[in-house]
Structure formats: structure tokens, C-alpha cells
Amino acid sequence: MYKYDEYDHAMVEARVAEFSDQVRRRLAGEITEDQFKPLRLMNGLYLQLHAYMLRVAVPYGTLDSRQMHMLAHIARKYDRDYGHFTTRQNIQYNWIKLEDAPAILEDLASVEMHAIQTSGNCIRNISSDQWAGAAADEITDPRPWAELLRQWSSFHPEFSYLPRKFKIAVIAAEEDRAAMRLHDIGIQIVEKDGQHGAAFYVGGGMGRTPMIAPLIKDFVPLDDMLSYAEACLRVYNRYGRRDNIYKARIKILIHELGADEYRRQVEEEWAHVKSLGIDPPKAEFDRIAKQFTPPALDASAPDDIDRSDPDFAVWVDQNVAAHKVPGHAIVNISLKPVGGIPGDASSAQIDLMADLAEKHSHDELRVTHAQNIVLPHVRKADLYAIWQALDTAGLATPNLDLISDIIACPGLDYCSLANARSIPVAQKIAARFSDLGRQKELGELKLKISGCINACGHHHAGHIGILGVDRKGTENYQLLLGGSGAEDVSLGTITGPGFDEDGIVDAIERVTDKYLATRTDGERFVDTFRRVGMAPFKEAIYG
Amino acid sequence: MKLLTGNDLKTGFVTWWTGADWSLHIEDAADVGEHGEAILAAEEGARRVNAPYIIAGEQTPDGPRPAHIKDRIRALGPTVRPDLTLKPADPNAGDWVI
Ligand code: HEM
Ligand code: SF4
Numbered sequence: 001m002y003k004y005d006e007y008d009h010a011m012v013e014a015r016v017a018e019f020s021d022q023v024r025r026r027l028a029g030e031i032t033e034d035q036f037k038p039l040r041l042m043n044g045l046y047l048q049l050h051a052y053m054l055r056v057a058v059p060y061g062t063l064d065s066r067q068m069h070m071l072a073h074i075a076r077k078y079d080r081d082y083g084h085f086t087t088r089q090n091i092q093y094n095w096i097k098l099e100d101a102p103a104i105l106e107d108l109a110s111v112e113m114h115a116i117q118t119s120g121n122c123i124r125n126i127s128s129d130q131w132a133g134a135a136a137d138e139i140t141d142p143r144p145w146a147e148l149l150r151q152w153s154s155f156h157p158e159f160s161y162l163p164r165k166f167k168i169a170v171i172a173a174e175e176d177r178a179a180m181r182l183h184d185i186g187i188q189i190v191e192k193d194g195q196h197g198a199a200f201y202v203g204g205g206m207g208r209t210p211m212i213a214p215l216i217k218d219f220v221p222l223d224d225m226l227s228y229a230e231a232c233l234r235v236y237n238r239y240g241r242r243d244n245i246y247k248a249r250i251k252i253l254i255h256e257l258g259a260d261e262y263r264r265q266v267e268e269e270w271a272h273v274k275s276l277g278i279d280p281p282k283a284e285f286d287r288i289a290k291q292f293t294p295p296a297l298d299a300s301a302p303d304d305i306d307r308s309d310p311d312f313a314v315w316v317d318q319n320v321a322a323h324k325v326p327g328h329a330i331v332n333i334s335l336k337p338v339g340g341i342p343g344d345a346s347s348a349q350i351d352l353m354a355d356l357a358e359k360h361s362h363d364e365l366r367v368t369h370a371q372n373i374v375l376p377h378v379r380k381a382d383l384y385a386i387w388q389a390l391d392t393a394g395l396a397t398p399n400l401d402l403i404s405d406i407i408a409c410p411g412l413d414y415c416s417l418a419n420a421r422s423i424p425v426a427q428k429i430a431a432r433f434s435d436l437g438r439q440k441e442l443g444e445l446k447l448k449i450s451g452c453i454n455a456c457g458h459h460h461a462g463h464i465g466i467l468g469v470d471r472k473g474t475e476n477y478q479l480l481l482g483g484s485g486a487e488d489v490s491l492g493t494i495t496g497p498g499f500d501e502d503g504i505v506d507a508i509e510r511v512t513d514k515y516l517a518t519r520t521d522g523e524r525f526v527d528t529f530r531r532v533g534m535a536p537f538k539e540a541i542y543g
Numbered sequence: 544m545k546l547l548t549g550n551d552l553k554t555g556f557v558t559w560w561t562g563a564d565w566s567l568h569i570e571d572a573a574d575v576g577e578h579g580e581a582i583l584a585a586e587e588g589a590r591r592v593n594a595p596y597i598i599a600g601e602q603t604p605d606g607p608r609p610a611h612i613k614d615r616i617r618a619l620g621p622t623v624r625p626d627l628t629l630k631p632a633d634p635n636a637g638d639w640v641i
Contacts, residue, residue, distance in 0.1 A: 029590045033593055080627055097553060413622055413624075
């Protein structure tokens with residue numbers, strides 16, 4: 001894992017001191033809210049429905065046990081004993097007091113964490129594959145590149161006031177577990193003629209105008225990755241629509257220019273940027289990469305799993321994934337128990353996951369964009385002990401990628417921008433499909449819910465998506481089908497008129513029934529939808 | 544009726560204008576009539592409240608009730624965590640919101 005050097009420490013500590021003083025001045029009445037608001041947002045502090053909300057950055061979703069324990073400590077000491085893991089692979093706290101914010105940032109800094117660049121029109125926290133460094137299908141660990149991008153983008157003066165927020169994802173496998181093409185820049189590390197390079201997909205996003213990022217360059221030598229990214233951003237910074245917040249994301253610029261013209265302008269800019277010497281010396285990259293050296297795993301560790309406990313076997317089949325080293329596995333901890341709140345974890349649960357990581361996963365954890373937690377490097381022989389510990393803490397729900405593994409944004413229960421509540425809808429759907437046999441019969445089915453058009457819950461990218469809208473003051477839900485945030489990326493289509501809270505659950509059941517009656521062997525829900533189209537589903541829903 | 548609400552500067556907690564001061568409990572909220580803007584400006588100036596705004600509501604036997612569900616959720620707390628609301632012991636408290 002990356003460890004801060006003296007510069008990282010100095011930057012974060014200086015920021016804590018600066019913000020502490022800003023908070024002091026605000027509380028003393030020396031500055032107004034209008035003056036203070038942009039300052040607190042730069043430190044991840046929002047004002048939400050019930051209190052201040054603090055968003056803590058988890059770079060590319062990677063944490064060690066010390067950091068995870070600190071997240072539990074903050075939940076316990078300053079919040080109401082829980083935190084909410086988000087689709088941005090971060091964590092949010094919903095009940096923060098302004099007067100506590102400086103102490104919290106100090107606590108975070110003590111474990112090399114912060115809340116910088118979790119808000120505002122800058123380059124946000126970089127996201128990545130939650131199985132990075134462990135996945136059987138990756139060509140390299142993408143995180144050293146994500147870390148390089150993090151360092152380059154942190155407080156980058158030219159990109160601190162972009163036309164709009166900017167999100168970058170880096171992956172290095174064919175299977176896309178990070179919704180890479182729904183980011184402003186999605187980078188896939190690929191191999192060509194024995195060399196690794198970066199494929200740049202630029203101009204994706206969700207929100208009010210969802211778009212899939214087109215391929216802008218298929219192979220940028222990795223030594224040039226930063227200068228190419230810089231060129232991509234410069235063109236955007238220059239021509240992005242600052243006049244209209246709804247048209248300010250890079251996706252709109254590229255859509256309006258066309259990918260070819262944008263590419264041409266980036267190439268022109270890149271020729272200039274390359275001469276500025278922005279790309280780091282190899283020694284600097286090597287320094288970073290060394291900190292992601294894979295843990296020493298014993299490839300001769302026993303490869304078989306004792307499956308005599310049937311409940312354990314069910315969990316292994318659903319939540320455990322292949323590791324690149326024999327005898328090892330990736331554990332996916334579901335934060336989606338039936339009746340629970342997607343992504344929420346209590347401080348005790350967070351502590352337990354930290355303990356398990358320390359004991360069984362080379363001290364590493366990951367946060368996934370599906371609002372779950374991963375223990376990336378586990379010996380197969382330890383799986384049973386891990387499962388038992390998770391089970392006693394309500395963390396062993398065997399539903400990864402099934403219909404009840406729902407992504408849901410905080411919605412109107414917490415969010416001041418919401419039109420409708422998301423969480424109760426997620427809970428009702430999970431309850432309706434609570435029978436595990438039924439969920440498994442339906443197979444992989446990604447259901448994603450947002451409480452408004454901002455799409456924090458990725459509803460466009462759900463095999464089934466739900467969007468909360470406000471219909472004359474009452475909550476109403478639109479249904480979308482056929483989206484995907486994975487390598488088969490697509491955007492969902494709205495079925496038709498919306499539903500109330502119970503109506504949407506019934507509609508989903510009619511959709512899944514139709515799928516079961518229509519599918520051919522081996523077809524996932526989204527495959528069937530793509531084959532037969534919307535019409536049969538529409539008929540099933542509306543008659 | 545018109546209600547004046549905002550968040551407490553220090554804690555961020557939802558507060559309601561009582562006619563003389565701020566309260567966490569909507570039961571204490573006063574009808575500000577036409578004076579909302581003036582109170583809002585004065586209180587924001589005094590920095591006792593953050594992001595105040597005026598909402599429509601109605602007087603009911605149980606006290607003032609905001610017209611919009613968002614403000615009812617603000618008044619009580621998250622509907623999905625009754626234990627974290629202002630009325631954790633009342634199993635029917637959520638009915639007031641919906
Ligand atoms: C509760 C406070 C939150 C606020 C005020 C907020 C605000 C917003 C806004 C305004 C957008 C649209 C931006 C645009 O289209 O330009 C957005 C998008 C997004 N937010 Fe949030 N959000 C919140 C919580 C969350 C949470 C909890 C998550 C994760 C579960 C999240 C993840 C995202 C994602 C993934 C997007 C889509 C990015 C895109 O447009 O490409 N946000 N958010
Ligand atoms: S999608 Fe809307 S309701 Fe949900 S968290 Fe984002 S801004 Fe809030």
C-alpha cells in the first residue's frame with residue numbers, strides 16, 4: 001500500500017491547520033456562510049438534511065486495517081455509530097457537527113487520510129478495480145497508476161476550478177468492475193506487442209445526461225500517461241461550458257465537438273504539453289510502484305475448501321472470487337443484508353472487518369463501487385473462520401451481484417437534493433426477493449437506485465434501474481431496463497409511466513417473471529433484455 | 544401557515560423558529576406569516592442559523608406540519624432509522640412523515 005512521504009504529510013497537515021482556522025472563524029462569526037461554504041466543501045463537509053455530512057476520500061478504494069479502524073472510531077466518537085460506503089468507493093458520515101470537523105480531519109491525517117477533493121469542480125478521488133492486485137484476470141495492478149494520478153491531481157492549480165467536477169477511473173482487466181466508461185476519463189491499462197499502455201476513454205458520465213465514454217486513444221505509452229491526461233483536461237478546461245451547469249461536464253463538450261475533433265485538439269495540445277516535462281521520471285514512478293509490491297503469498301497453500309457446512313458453501317459460491325495466486329481467494333463482504341441499508345456499516349462491523357483484514361488479508365481492504373467491502377488476499381484455508389466471524393456480525397449475506405445486492409444512494413432520507421427516498425425502495429425489493437433460491441434462480445441482476453437525476457446510485461447503469469422523481473409533491477419512481485456499468489456498458493431505457501413505492505416493487509416482479517419465462521439457457525437478465533427488447537417487458541408491466 | 548427552518552450553525556441539526564428563538568422540535572415552530580424574510584435576514588446576520596428558508600405548512604392537532612415530505616423528514620429524522628429520529632420510542636412516528 002502507498003505510504004505517505006514527507007510531502008504528502010506536509011500537504012495534509014497544512015490543510016488540517018488551515019481548515020481548523022476557517023472553522024474557528026466561522027464559529028466566531030468572523031465569516032459568513034457564503035464565504036465559508038466553498039471552504040468547507042473543499043474539505044468534504046456538506047450540509048445535508050439532518051446535519052453536516054463529511055465525505056472521506058478512500059483513494060482507489062484501498063485501506064489498511066489501521067485506517068479502517070479509524071473510520072470506525074470516527075463513526076463512534078463523532079457520528080451515530082455508523083458510516084455509509086458509497087458508489088465513489090468513499091465513506092460518508094451523516095451526523096457531523098461543524099465544531100468536531102477539525103478534530104476529525106486531524107484523526108484522519110494521523111492515518112494518512114483526508115477529505116480533500118471530495119467536492120467541488122476539481123479532479124475527484126480516483127476510482128479503480130476493487131480487486132486490483134488480486135484479480136486473476138488483470139494484466140497488472142492498476143493502482144500505482146491511480147496513485148500517480150492522485151499525486152498529479154492533488155491541489156493541481158490549473159485543475160482546481162474546472163467547469164465542473166471531474167472523475168477518473170483506472171482499471172487493468174478486461175472485466176470492468178469500476179464502471180470505467182461512465183467516468184469523465186476512464187483509463188484501461190492494456191497490452192500491445194508486449195508493452196503496457198493506457199487506453200483513454202473520455203467523456204462518460206451519468207447524471208442528467210448519461211453518456212458512455214468514447215475511445216479517444218487506444219494506446220498511450222505509460223510513460224506519457226500524465227501528459228496525455230493533462231492534454232485531455234486542458235482542452236476541457238478551455239472549452240467546457242462554464243455558462244451552463246447542466247452542460248458543463250466534459251461529456252457534453254465531447255458530444256458537441258465529436259470524438260474526432262476532440263481527439264485532434266488533444267493531440268495538438270499533447271504535442272505542446274509533452275515538451276513541458278510533466279511526465280514523472282521513471283525513478284518516481286518506481287518509488288510509487290514499489291509500495292504496491294504484491295504481498296508474499298504462498299502459492300503452495302492448500303487449494304481445496306472444506307464445504308461440509310452448507311451455509312458456508314453457499315457463501316463461498318456467491319461471494320468468493322478467484323485470486324491470481326493458487327491457494328488464495330478474494331472475499332467480497334456484502335453490506336446488503338435483507339432489511340438493511342445498502343452500504344451502511346456500524347462501527348463494530350467496520351472494526352471487525354479491519355480485524356479480519358489484519359489477521360487474514362495482509363492488512364488490506366477495499367471499498368467497492370457497489371457499496372461492499374473486499375478482503376483481497378485471503379488463504380482459502382482461512383475462509384471458514386472468516387465466514388464464521390462475518391456471520392455473527394451480520395456480514396455474511398451470500399448475495400453478491402444478485403438482485404438484493406442493490407446499489408442505493410442516500411435519497412430523501414438524508415440528501416438535500418433528493419426527490420424521493422431510495423433506501424425504503426431497496427429494502428422492499430430485497431424483502432420481496434428475500435428467498436435466496438429465488439435470487440439465485442434469477443442469477444446476476446444488478447439493481448441500482450438513485451433518489452434524483454444526479455444518478456449517484458448509477459441507475460442508468462443498472463440491469464434494472466430506478467429513478468426517484470417528484471410528482472406533484474409525492475414520491476414517484478421511474479423504471480429503467482437494460483443498463484450496465486461493466487465491460488458490456490450500456491444505458492438503461494425508461495419503461496414508461498412511473499410508479500409509487502409499492503407499485504415499483506410489483507413492476508420489478510413482473511419484469512423478473514417475464515425474464516424467467518423468456519430466457520434461453522445461460523442468459524442473464526440483461527442478455528435476455530438485449531435479445532428481445534423492451535416490448536415484451538413493457539407489456540408485462542403495463543398490460 | 545409559514546414556517547422558518549434552517550440548520551444550527553455548530554451542530555448542523557435541523558431547527559425551527561419559535562417566534563423568539565430556535566428549537567429542534569417542530570412542535571415549537573411558530574407561524575411567521577409575512578415576516579419570514581425579515582426574521583431570516585436578522586437571524587442569518589446574527590449567525591445563529593445556517594441556510595435558513597421559509598416553507599409552507601399547516602396547523603394540525605399535533606402541531607405544525609410542513610407541506611413537503613422533505614421538510615417532514617427533516618423534522619423527524621430518517622424514515623429508515625427510527626432509532627435515530629427525534630421520537631425513537633414512538634413506533635408510529637413515521638406515519639406523520641408519509
Ligand atoms: C448526499 C450528498 C450528495 C450530494 C449533494 C451529491 C451531489 C451530486 C450531484 C449534484 C451530482 C451530479 C453532478 C453532475 O451531473 O454534474 C452527483 C453525481 C454523482 N454522485 Fe453524488 N451526491 C451526494 C451523495 C452521493 C453518494 C452517497 C454517492 C455514492 C453512493 C454519490 C456518488 C455520485 C456519483 C457516482 C455520481 C455520478 C457521477 C456522474 O455524473 O458521472 N453521491 N452527486
Ligand atoms: S442521486 Fe440525488 S438523491 Fe441520490 S445522493 Fe445523489 S443527489 Fe442525493
